[in-house]
Amino acid sequence: MTGLRGFNLSLGGRQVLHGIDLAPAKGEFLALCGPNGAGKTSILKALAGLVPNSPGPDPRRTGYLAQNSQPTWALTVGQVAALGRIPHGDTDERPIAAGLRRCGIEALRNQPIDRISGGEARRAMLARVFATEPEMFLLDEPTADLDPAAAHAILRLLRDTAGQGASVVAVLHAVELAADYAHRVVLVDQGRIAADLSAKDALAAAARVFGMRMGQGPRLLPAT
Amino acid sequence: MNHRPSAVFNTATRPTAALAAAALCAGGASLLVGEGFLGPANWLILSEIRLPRTLLALAIGSGLGLSGAVLQGALRNPLADAGLLGITPAAGLGAMIAFYWGLAAGFPPALPAGGLIGAAIGLACLLGFNGRRLSGPALILTGVAVSALSGAAMSLALTLAPNPFALAEISFWLMGGLEDRALSHAALALPPIAAGATLLLRLGAGLDALTLGEDTAASLGQAPARTLYLAAIGCALTAGASAAVAGGIGFVGLAVPHLLRPVFGQRPSALLLPSLLAGAILLTLADILVRLTPLLLPVSANPPLGVLTALAGAPFLVRIARRTAP
Structure with missing residues (x-):
């Protein structure tokens, strides 16, 4: 299984990641949380082999969902899901249909992706990851821009997926949601892993580690 | 369990077959249409004039259409075509230099050969400017740079042209056309x-994979830099050879993929x-139209194909x- 050991990353002369040790386990839903610019996306890209010097995983065993990704062309939902078969070099109907079914969008199969809602489009992109049948899911903010009901549905789907033996790593902004659904929460701050916790300890630790920056309400504003 | 190939990956076979049949018909029509009707005595017209012209129209049109589709996909830009890479003006510059130095006067194939050399130098610049890590936006910008450099050099050559006659001749060549092209x-x-077409196909x-962005394409095992490199090389081969022989022919590569998407x-x-x-x-139909214009309209000259x-x-x-406007 792919993992990072003492991984450093510099982009444009600035060190973004400092000695990251992270090995997602099978059957585990791991959430990466932290403030903007903490390095969550960089860690995910390193796991996916998308940054310099990162170990390149087998594309047939890894499914990567980029942040805010939308296809350039108005492919149909079914065509988007079929892109997940590119690493295998086939167009096997079974995993494509299974991916669409798991994400609950089989009925939209022939709809162009620019004619459906944002939540449905996110599900289509997720169905593409499922169609690869990967052992490791690497998902960058799979619930961004989604309403609470849709976000809960996707997180439940991810927990079930991990329950079936895959390892799922997701960047999530809301620590509360992560604590509800993930098995393990990794708090990232300033390019370092600040805490690596079981879900039940995550909320208290997040408040302690991030202090004011991750706090709620008026505490977000600096004191004057 | 159902293991038949997914329907979404089957290229629409019937419309493709219809297009292939139409291309054959266009080629046939191009052999038959023109000044003077074909009879046994006109075998020379067929083999020396219309055959090379038809072959070139079919080949150049297919290369331009294909490279437009590839570049719009590779650059994720609906306005892309081979002209964006600056290869066409580079080929034009090469041909113009062959013309300007009088090489073409003594040895006619020097003109297209100069165009091919120009296109090769343009491609070398395009890839050289980019280095190893190639991305879509970088390719577009360097293409614009190659285009600007070749355009400036062409303007310079035009102002230094030995006589006004040469100037007219060069600009006519730059407009593009397939008149008087031989089998050579x-x-x-x-x-x-x-x-180039084999590479692009x-x-x-x-x-x-690139429709989902360069990161996702890489995660699917399709290195985006490699796709962009091969696309640039394939398009330079097709567009460079086209421009070397037929001058600048625009809009085929841009318009054809848009026509087909519906x-x-x-x-x-x-x-x-x-x-x-x-x-x-x-392109074959456009070239037939070029030949028919003096027969149908009261004009004496053929309009340039470009x-x-x-x-x-x-x-x-x-x-x-209008479609992309908000």
């Missing part, structure tokens, strides 16, 4: 076009073969602009 021209242009999976869908790989066929049809394709293509740009 076809022999020069067809191999690079065939090689194999990029389907890489282009499909029928074949938006998936880049599904547009490759249809764009090749439709490009061949479009002018006809631009006239037909400009409305498409307007349509794309």
